[in-house]
Amino acid sequence: MTILNFTVPPLPEYINSGLTRAPIHGGHPNRKNIGIFDLLVVMKGRLDVTENGNPYEIKPGMYLILRPDTHHFGTNGCTEETDYYWLHFQTSGDWHADETVQAPRKEEVPELKAMAPNYFTVKIPQFGTLPQPEKAMELLATMSSLVQYGHQAKFLWRQQVVFQELIEQLAAALDTPVSSPSSACAERAAAYLRKHYREEFKVQELGDRINFHPVYIARCMQKEFGCSPVEYLQRYRIEQAKMLLMQTDFNISRIAEEVGFNHAAYFTSCFTKQEGISPRKYRQRFFMN
Numbered sequence: 685m686t687i688l689n690f691t692v693p694p695l696p697e698y699i700n701s702g703l704t705r706a707p708i709h710g711g712h713p714n715r716k717n718i719g720i721f722d723l724l725v726v727m728k729g730r731l732d733v734t735e736n737g738n739p740y741e742i743k744p745g746m747y748l749i750l751r752p753d754t755h756h757f758g759t760n761g762c763t764e765e766t767d768y769y770w771l772h773f774q775t776s777g778d779w780h781a782d783e784t785v786q787a788p789r790k791e792e793v794p795e796l797k798a799m800a801p802n803y804f805t806v807k808i809p810q811f812g813t814l815p816q817p818e819k820a821m822e823l824l825a826t827m828s829s830l831v832q833y834g835h836q837a838k839f840l841w842r843q844q845v846v847f848q849e850l851i852e853q854l855a856a857a858l859d860t861p862v863s864s865p866s867s868a869c870a871e872r873a874a875a876y877l878r879k880h881y882r883e884e885f886k887v888q889e890l891g892d893r894i895n896f897h898p899v900y901i902a903r904c905m906q907k908e909f910g911c912s913p914v915e916y917l918q919r920y921r922i923e924q925a926k927m928l929l930m931q932t933d934f935n936i937s938r939i940a941e942e943v944g945f946n947h948a949a950y951f952t953s954c955f956t957k958q959e960g961i962s963p964r965k966y967r968q969r970f971f972m973n
Contacts, residue, residue: 686810687858688749691778691803696721698847701771701827706731708765711758720774722750725814725824729766732759742768745817747854749810751781769824773847781810808854815857818875823850829931838969839930869894870908873901877917881924882944885917921945922958929967936963 690696699720706712712724712733724731724742731742735756742748750756752774814820826846833839872894877885890913891898902912909916921943928939940951955963 685783685812687782688751688808688810689780689782690775690806690808692806693803694775694777695848696773696775696806696851698827698843699772699774700831701769701824702831703767703769703825703828706762706766706768708763709761710766711761712756714757716755717753718750719752720772721752722756723769723771723773724748724750725769725771725820727767727769727821729762729764729768731762731766731768733757734759740811742811746813747811747820749808749854751810769821769828771824771827771847771850806851806855807858808851809857812857815853816871818878820850820853822878823847823853826927829927832931842930866904867908869896869901869904872896873905873913874909874916877913878920881917881921882942884944885914887913917944918954919958922955925951925955925963926959926966929963939963 706729712731724733725747726742726744728744730744731748733740733742733748733750733756735748735750736754739759740748823846827843827850830839830843830846873890873896876890876894887898891901894901896904905911905913905916911919925939925943928934928942932939934942936952937948940946940948943951945951945954952963955966959966961969
């Protein structure tokens with residue numbers, strides 16, 4: 685396994701991203717020494733890419749980071765329509781690649797220094813399976829959707845913040861912790877809630893869909909996420925509402941409905957309690973002159 689080691693700070697920097705549909709017989713471009721990292725995440729189909737003589741098969745839920753200093757090309761044409769996200773990023777800090785095997789490792793504790801940055805290393809497997817595929821896809825979709833706003837500073841800032849969350853997820857892929865029954869239950873419940881957040885929430889239906897008792901689900905989510913299923917759903921709905929406030933001109937009632945709230949007043953109350961600012965004022969922060 686190849687591990688990419690990034691010295692931090694500075695953090696890796698997002699450049700741009702997008703979603704591509706490769707047709708049958710299509711594939712990834714043939715490029716050499718492009719000077720930036722290229723992250724590929726497959727949603728559907730399969731992407732075959734070779735880098736420096738090493739072939740990779742990227743299947744749904746998997747990713748590959750192409751290095752800035754190598755030659756890469758599509759190994760074979762796609763045998764089916766393939767949807768994949770691409771994301772370009774760079775780092776102005778030091779980085780290097782290690783050929784290693786995944787094994788338990790002692791956590792590195794940086795030496796604390798006074799009046800100077802505390803440098804540490806972020807280790808990311810170059811190729812692998814996303815630890816949280818659905819969450820990663822949401823982050824990629826968010827970054828790509830913000831591209832339409834060009835170089836407005838507030839949206840560029842948001843892209844960088846979301847990108848750092850994605851990088852943190854990729855780094856977590858190296859840890860491969862053994863999933864406990866409670867964490868598995870909590871993750872399944874969270875994935876279901878994220879997928880069905882627009883729908884009316886029924887605790888018994890959640891239990892039926894993921895085959896766990898509602899009381900056990902609530903206990904697991906409290907342990908793993910520090911909140912109940914209802915609280916998790918509300919937080920997620922408000923995160924989606926924030927995107928709509930930035931990306932659309934929908935009125936507050938329409939946004940409340942789009943994210944699963946039955947009443948605009950209740951949505952406004954929940955939003956204000958979570959964000960410390962009303963939905964209307966949140967929108968004004970991005971668009972007022």
